[in-house]
Amino acid sequence: MSLFHKNGKAKDASAFTNFALKKAALKGNDVIDVFIYFDEHEKATNFPLPRTGRKFISSKLGDVNFMAGGNDILVMGGGAFDETEYVSRSQYLMAVGAKLYDELEDRKITKANWLGMPNHNDFGAIAYGMYVRSFNNGEEQSLLEMGNCTYVGRSELKLDRVLAQAIGTNLTRMLINIPHGVHMGNEQNGLTVQRFVMYLKKQFNVTACFNNREQLANLGAGGILSVGRASAESPALVEVTYCHEDCTTDTPAVYVAKGMMYDSGGAAVKPAGSMKNMKYDMSAAAIAAGMLETFKRANAKCHVKVIFCLAENAVGQNMVYNGDHVVMLDGKKVHNTNTDAEGRMVLYDGLIYAQTQAAPHATCYLTMGTLTSTGKVMFGGRCGLAYAKDQRLGHTLNACNDDTGRINDVFLVPDDPRTDNVVYSGEPGVDLVNSQSTVASGSEYCYKFLKAAISESNRNRYTHVDIGGGIVFGKKDISEEPLSYESGTGWGVALMADFFSRLG
Structure with missing residues (x-):
């Protein structure tokens, strides 16, 4: 999962494409990778993929596309924080996590790795939103197994407290x-x-x-x-x-x-x-x-x-x-x-x-x-x-x-x-x-x-x-x-x- 930089600006599309293709080329990786594509200004920020039959990925919240080998990488639009809709950035990121959980649940995806490194607080809010959304049918649903949980600085993100609170x-x-x-x-x-x-x-x-x-x-x-x-x-x-x-x-x-x-x-x-x-x-x-x-x-x-x-x-x-x-x-x-x-x-x-x-x-x-x-x-x-x-x-x-x-x-x-x-x-x-x-x-x-x-x-x-x-x-x-x-x-x-x- 990637949240880009604190100013909300996306990474260069070509850099991301190279990163994604390099990740997809790794051997023995049968767990899907998740990438969240944010747009600070809620514009339809699309970027082309170097594939036959060019596709476009949208940053609109909840839009989902697969790339780099068919179903290796799931890219979900993360939209942008809108203070007229959410009381805080944390609540907005919880909503992103809830959307992501729904998309993965609909596709029966129970294991995923994060592609990219979010900052600690933002990742915690997204994870909290995912865990809380696991209750969305009135009873506990399957919890997503999230691998390689790291954030900026390469330090481990301890999800124990987030999970305990959820x-x-x-x-x-x-x-x-x-x-x-x-x-x-x-x-x-x-x-x-x-x-x-x-x-x-x-x-x-x-x-x-x-x-x-x-x-x-x-x-x-x-x-x-x-x-x-x-x-x-x-x-x-x-x-x-x-x-x-x-x-x-x-x-x-x-x-x-x-x-x-x-x-x-x-x-x-x-x-x-x-x-x-x-x-x-x-x-x-x-x-x-x-x-x-x-x-x-x-x-x-x-x-x-x-x-x-x-x-x-x-x-x-x-x-x-x-x-x-x-x-x-x-x-x-x-x-x-x-x-x-x-x-x-x-x-x-x-x-x-x-x-x-x-x-x-x-x-x-x-x-x-x-x-x-x-x-x-x-x-x-x-x-x-x-x-x-x-x-x-x-x-x-x-x-x-x-x-x-x-x-x-x-x-x-x-x-x-x-x-x-x-x-x-x-x-x-x-x-x-x-x-x-x-x-x-x-x-x-x-x-x-x-x-x-x-x-x-x-x-x-x-x-x-x-x-x-x-x-x-x-x-x-x-x-x-x-x-x-x-x-x-x-x-x-x-x-x-x-x-x-x-x-x-």
């Missing part, structure tokens, strides 16, 4: 795609709270688990219990610890993840059109699992705790009603005005647990959940909204966003202290209101509600990311390549892996 990304997509119920006769399979707990115990280091109602009641997790009251299965709070044996810090970073395995809205029941895809309401938990899988496969040297807050917001005779009062894990009483505002209820308990039991002195506390559609209204989707009181923490999140090519884009919303008090109740004996009309947007209100769970000493170590509104589920993956069905996009894994590997 496997973590595709795991997240798979978990999001599994229905809550798969019904066959009297059997119900699918991804429920307790099945997800079993999965976590099998795959990761579970250091604490409260997965029945008695355990949660003894813990005092009233917020989580209130959301899962009507469900046939108990809600759960699960603590998972990742700590590499060579990690030098005893202080972890903490990720508190919303995992609503299905959200009907409860007593504030959703309309059918809004409920059909509510299996994706566990996306933050799926992203956390993908991040942990990435760490495990890459042997990341960090120390991270994930608090999974799991429940099913169901309709039933035991459900909490709009207007009920709920006593949370810290003893505060919440006026539950909207049972469809359930994510902030489980995350609140998770934050209290993280600060009082799991990691009282963590380097940071991050909450994530599919909470509101504010981000979609503001940006049309594909952009999470991040909040942080401390600018340094916000800048770290922004730096991670830039370093991962903005394929998991976030927008840092200023923390306005004037809205800190909008979540508090004026009713005697009641501390907080989980949902009400105020000057704050819906997403900001969620952040301020969760911020009320943060102790004063931890305020500068807390950040929140709202990922609602189709960011994590849709008809495109994170390379912006279209899918023929709605699926988990893979958003978030690369960003969270980068963020927590820095702070953990």
Whole structure:
């Protein structure tokens, strides 16, 4: 594979032709070679081949031709980066990788060598796009075996980390795609709270688990219990610890993840059109699992705790009603005005647990959940909204966003202290209101509600990311390549892996 020079200008055509013919003349090479022909200005940059019946190779993205001996060398057009189509060059290169994977998959090509030497970062983005695209039919497809993986300077390119991140990304997509119920006769399979707990115990280091109602009641997790009251299965709070044996810090970073395995809205029941895809309401938990899988496969040297807050917001005779009062894990009483505002209820308990039991002195506390559609209204989707009181923490999140090519884009919303008090109740004996009309947007209100769970000493170590509104589920993956069905996009894994590997 060749990416030419950083300025995007192609190599001289005659030089490439000589290089290609020399490569094709090598004996015993029965593995196809892949060459990507880019054009910086999106012009149809063609060059003639010295063969009878002159052919032309196009740089248009996705155009494929074979040359130098029939099927020895596959040349695919790579097009050019267009900032009106892709959020970053990395996302564009992921799309190139996705296109290449589709072309090779269609031709049943499972092994290939790269013809030419791309630079390290660009090649990593293309490889990541190929690996992520291997999931494009909703399940893992065959992974291309890529040989002679070298880049400029002739140093080896270690694909282990790219592959680890792609496997973590595709795991997240798979978990999001599994229905809550798969019904066959009297059997119900699918991804429920307790099945997800079993999965976590099998795959990761579970250091604490409260997965029945008695355990949660003894813990005092009233917020989580209130959301899962009507469900046939108990809600759960699960603590998972990742700590590499060579990690030098005893202080972890903490990720508190919303995992609503299905959200009907409860007593504030959703309309059918809004409920059909509510299996994706566990996306933050799926992203956390993908991040942990990435760490495990890459042997990341960090120390991270994930608090999974799991429940099913169901309709039933035991459900909490709009207007009920709920006593949370810290003893505060919440006026539950909207049972469809359930994510902030489980995350609140998770934050209290993280600060009082799991990691009282963590380097940071991050909450994530599919909470509101504010981000979609503001940006049309594909952009999470991040909040942080401390600018340094916000800048770290922004730096991670830039370093991962903005394929998991976030927008840092200023923390306005004037809205800190909008979540508090004026009713005697009641501390907080989980949902009400105020000057704050819906997403900001969620952040301020969760911020009320943060102790004063931890305020500068807390950040929140709202990922609602189709960011994590849709008809495109994170390379912006279209899918023929709605699926988990893979958003978030690369960003969270980068963020927590820095702070953990």
